[in-house]
Amino acid sequence: xxxxxxxxxxxxxxxxxxxxxxxxxxxxxxxxxxxxxxxxxxxxxxxxxxxxxxxxxxxxxxxxxxxxxxxxxxxxxxxxxxxxxxxxxxxxxxxxxxxxxxxxxxxxxxxxxxxxxxxxxxxxxxxxxxxxxxxxxxxxxxxxxxxxxxxxxxxxxxxxxxxxxxxxxxxxxxxxxxxxxxxxxxxxxxxxxxxxxxxxxxxxxxxxxxxxxxxxxxxxxxxxxxxxxxxx
Numbered sequence: 001x002x003x004x005x006x007x008x009x010x011x012x013x014x015x016x017x018x019x020x021x022x023x024x025x026x027x028x029x030x031x032x033x034x035x036x037x038x039x040x041x042x043x044x045x046x047x048x049x050x051x052x053x054x055x056x057x058x059x060x061x062x063x064x065x066x067x068x069x070x071x072x073x074x075x076x077x078x079x080x081x082x083x084x085x086x087x088x089x090x091x092x093x094x095x096x097x098x099x100x101x102x103x104x105x106x107x108x109x110x111x112x113x114x115x116x117x118x119x120x121x122x123x124x125x126x127x128x129x130x131x132x133x134x135x136x137x138x139x140x141x142x143x144x145x146x147x148x149x150x151x152x153x154x155x156x157x158x159x160x161x162x163x164x165x166x167x168x169x170x171x172x173x174x175x176x177x178x179x180x181x182x183x184x185x186x187x188x189x190x191x192x193x194x195x196x197x198x199x200x201x202x203x204x205x206x207x208x209x210x211x212x213x214x215x216x217x218x219x220x221x222x223x224x225x226x227x228x229x230x231x232x
Contacts, residue, residue, distance in 0.1 A: 007033045011219050019224035022192075025213060026184045030177070032218040038069075039177040039215035041184060043191055045170040046210040048203055056200045058170060059163040061141040061155075065190050066183035068158040069176035075099065077115035077123050077137070078148050089149045090156035097122050103129060110135075112161075114143045114151040134163070160191070170195060177215050188213065192225065 004012075011032045020028060029041070049056040076086035076094040086094035092110055093099060100122050113130060115123050115137040123130075123137060130136040137143040141161050145151050162172045174187050192211060199207040206227055214220035 007035070015219040016221055019222040021224050022188050023181070023185045025221045025223050026181050026188065028221050029184075029213055029215065029218065030181060032215065034177060034215065035217050039217055040069075041174045041177055041179070041213060041215055043170075043172050043174045043188065043211065043213050044220075045192070045195060045208055047164060047168045047170060047195075048205060048207050048209055049164065049168045049200060051164055051166055051168050053202070055202055057164060058195065058198050058200075059138070059140045060194075060198065061143070061159050061161045062191065062194045063154055063157070063159045064175070064187040066175060066179065066187050068160060068173050068187070069179065070158050070173075072111040072155055072158060073109065074112045074114060074152050074155045075103075075110045076148055076152050077113065077119040079116070079118070082116070082148055085149050086152050089152040091152045100125055108133075112143065112155040113137050114145070114148060114155060116146055116148050117144055120144060134161075162195075174213060188223070192223075196227070 014028075014031055016028050047058060049058060051057065073092045074090060076082075076091040077096065077099060078086055078094055079096060083094045093102070096119060103126055113123075113135050120137070127136060139145075142159070143151060143155065160172050162170050164170055172191065174191060175184050192208070196208060208225055208227055211223035211225050212220040213223065
C-alpha cells in the first residue's frame with residue numbers, strides 16, 4: 001500500500017466531506033498544502049450518457065474566460081496563401097502536403113493540429129499517426145475550420161479540448177493553482193455551462209451526475225451542481 005506523506009495526510013484532513021458551491025469549492029481547493037510548483041487545476045464530470053451510442057458522444061472545445069495559464073504548439077494545414085498568416089498568428093509550422101510528409105517522416109513537435117476543410121483530403125492520410133494521439137483535426141472540436149488564423153490564435157492561447165472516455169466522463173484543464181479564486185471560479189462556471197449545452201436529446205433524467213475539481217497533487221473537491229430544467 002502506498003505510503004502517505006505529511007502533506008497528503010494534511011490535505012486529506014482538509015478535504016470537504018460535502019459538495020460545495022463553485023466559489024466555495026475553489027476556495028477549499030486553494031487551502032490545500034501545495035508542492036513547490038504551480039499545479040494544474042483539473043475538472044472531471046461524470047455524465048449520464050452511453051458512450052457506445054454515437055449520438056451521445058460528447059466532444060468539443062471551449063475558450064475559457066480566464067485562459068488556462070499555458071500555451072500550446074499548433075500546426076496548421078492550409079494552402080500556401082494562408083501559411084504566412086497562420087505562422088504570424090502563432091503556428092509553429094504551417095503548410096499542405098509538405099507538412100503532411102514531414103509528419104509522416106516522424107516529426108511530432110506540436111500539441112494541436114488545425115486544418116482548413118479543403119486540406120482534410122491530405123490530412124486524412126495521417127489518421128493512423130494523429131488519431132491514437134488525439135491530434136486529428138475535427139469539425140467537432142473547431143480544429144477544422146475555414147477561419148484558420150482564428151483557430152491558430154485560440155488553440156495557441158490554450159483553447160480546451162475535451163472528449164468523453166469509455167466511462168462517460170469528461171476530463172479537462174481548468175487553469176493553474178496560482179490563478180485568483182475569482183478567475184478559477186469563472187472558468188469553472190463557464191466549462192460546466194458549456195458541457196450542459198451539449199446534452200444529447202436522447203439522454204433521460206439528470207445529464208451531469210457529478211463534478212469535481214482537483215490540483216495535480218491534491219485531493220478533489222466535489223461541486224454542488226443543480227441542473228437547470230426548462231420551464232414551459
